[in-house]
Amino acid sequence: MKADVVIVGAGPAGLCLARSLSGQGLSIRIVERQPACTLAAPPFDGREIALTHASQQMLADLGLWRQFRPEDISPLRDAQVLNGPSPYALRIAAAAVGKERLGCLVPNQAIRRAAFATVGECRDVELLSERTIVDLSCSPHAVSLRLSDGQPLRARLIVAADSRFSETRRRLGIGARMEDFGKTMLVCRMAHERSHEQVAWEWFGYGQTLALLPLNGNLASAVLTLAPSEMNQMMSLDPQAFAREMERRFDGRLGRMELLGERTTYPLVGVYAERFAGLRSALVGDAAVGMHPVTAHGFNLGLQSQKRLADTLLDALHNGRDIGAPAVLQRYARAQQRASWPLYQATSLLVRLYTDDRAATRLLRDAGLRVAQNLLPFKTALARHLTQVPR
Numbered sequence: 001m002k003a004d005v006v007i008v009g010a011g012p013a014g015l016c017l018a019r020s021l022s023g024q025g026l027s028i029r030i031v032e033r034q035p036a037c038t039l040a041a042p043p044f045d046g047r048e049i050a051l052t053h054a055s056q057q058m059l060a061d062l063g064l065w066r067q068f069r070p071e072d073i074s075p076l077r078d079a080q081v082l083n084g085p086s087p088y089a090l091r092i093a094a095a096a097v098g099k100e101r102l103g104c105l106v107p108n109q110a111i112r113r114a115a116f117a118t119v120g121e122c123r124d125v126e127l128l129s130e131r132t133i134v135d136l137s138c139s140p141h142a143v144s145l146r147l148s149d150g151q152p153l154r155a156r157l158i159v160a161a162d163s164r165f166s167e168t169r170r171r172l173g174i175g176a177r178m179e180d181f182g183k184t185m186l187v188c189r190m191a192h193e194r195s196h197e198q199v200a201w202e203w204f205g206y207g208q209t210l211a212l213l214p215l216n217g218n219l220a221s222a223v224l225t226l227a228p229s230e231m232n233q234m235m236s237l238d239p240q241a242f243a244r245e246m247e248r249r250f251d252g253r254l255g256r257m258e259l260l261g262e263r264t265t266y267p268l269v270g271v272y273a274e275r276f277a278g279l280r281s282a283l284v285g286d287a288a289v290g291m292h293p294v295t296a297h298g299f300n301l302g303l304q305s306q307k308r309l310a311d312t313l314l315d316a317l318h319n320g321r322d323i324g325a326p327a328v329l330q331r332y333a334r335a336q337q338r339a340s341w342p343l344y345q346a347t348s349l350l351v352r353l354y355t356d357d358r359a360a361t362r363l364l365r366d367a368g369l370r371v372a373q374n375l376l377p378f379k380t381a382l383a384r385h386l387t388q389v390p391r
Contacts, residue, residue, distance in 0.1 A: 284302065
C-alpha cells in the first residue's frame with residue numbers, strides 16, 4: 001500500500017487531522033490498534049472536555065459540532081480558583097468581556113464518537129484498525145512501515161497521534177521530557193443538592209486538589225487528585241460512603257452529593273516532546289504535548305496542533321512543495337513550540353506552587369490569588385483568551 005500521509009492513532013487529534021487534510025487530493029491512512037466498533041461507539045471514560053470558543057469553531061468547521069446531541073453540551077459561564085479552606089476565590093467571568101460564557105463542556109466520549117463518524121464520510125481516508133506498526137524507517141525520500149498483519153506501507157509523511165506515551169514517537173527516535181507528578185486523578189459524575197450556577201471550580205486544598213466541571217442541571221464532573229495510596233482508599237469505598245466522603249472534601253458547599261455511574265482513575269504525567277518534527281515525520285496532540293489537566297487546556301492545545309500542521313501541509317501542497325520536506329515540517333514545529341512551551345511551563349509552575357503545602361507557600365498561594373482577583377486587566381485578559389475566536 002501507498003499513502004501520502006499515515007496517521008498513527010485514531011483519537012480526536014488524529015481523526016481531526018485526517019478530516020482537516022481530506023478533500024485536498026491526498027491519500028490518508030490511519031493506523032489504530034483498537035477495533036472499528038470501539039471507535040464508533042467509544043465507552044464513557046469519565047472525562048469532560050472544556051472547550052474554548054476557538055475550539056468550538058474548529059469542531060464546527062470540521063463537521064463534528066453538528067453531531068453532538070443537545071444534552072452533550074453544557075455551558076461554562078465562569079471559573080473560580082480557590083486555595084485551602086479560605087472562601088476567597090479568584091473569579092474569571094465571561095461578562096467581563098461581554099460574553100455569556102467562557103466556553104462549554106462536552107464528554108470526551110461524544111467528541112471521539114463524532115470525530116470517527118465525520119472521518120467515516122471522507123472517501124480519501126482509510127482506517128487500518130486492529131493493527132500496529134512493527135517496523136518503521138524514514139529516509140529523505142519516503143517512510144517505510146510494516147504493520148502487525150505483515151502488510152508493508154509506504155508514505156510521504158507519518159504523523160504520531162498515539163497518546164502521550166506514544167510508541168511511534170519512540171520509534172522515530174524522538175525523546176520526551178516526562179514529569180511524573182506522583183499523583184492519581186479520579187473523575188466521576190455526581191448529582192448535588194445546590195446549584196453550581198455553571199461555574200467551574202479549581203480548588204487547591206491541602207493534601208488534595210479538587211475540580212468541579214458544571215454539567216446541565218445539578219450535575220457535575222468531579223475531579224479529585226490524591227497520592228496513589230489515598231486514592232486506593234477512595235476507590236475501595238462503596239458508592240454511598242464515597243458520596244459522603246466527597247461531600248466532606250467539598251466542605252459541604254454543594255449540599256448532599258450522590259455518585260452517578262463509575263469512577264475512573266488516571267496517573268498524572270506531563271509530557272513534552274524534544275522535537276515536534278523529524279525526518280518525514282511530525283507529532284500532534286498528546287504525542288507532542290501532554291498537559292497536566294489543572295488548566296483544562298490540553299485538548300484545546302492538541303486540537304490547535306492538528307490544525308497548525310494541516311494548515312502548514314496544505315499551504316505547501318498548494319504551492320507545489322513536498323509536504324514531507326524538512327523546511328515544511330520545521331515551520332510547523334517552530335510554530336507549535338512557540339504556542340505550547342510558555343503554557344506548558346506556566347502550568348507546571350502553577351502545579352508545583354499550588355500543591356506545595358508548606359506554611360510559607362500556603363501564604364504565598366493565598367496572597368497570589370488575592371492579588372490576581374484585584375487585577376482587573378489580568379482577569380479580563382484571561383477571559384478574552386478563552387472566548388476569542390481566531391479570524
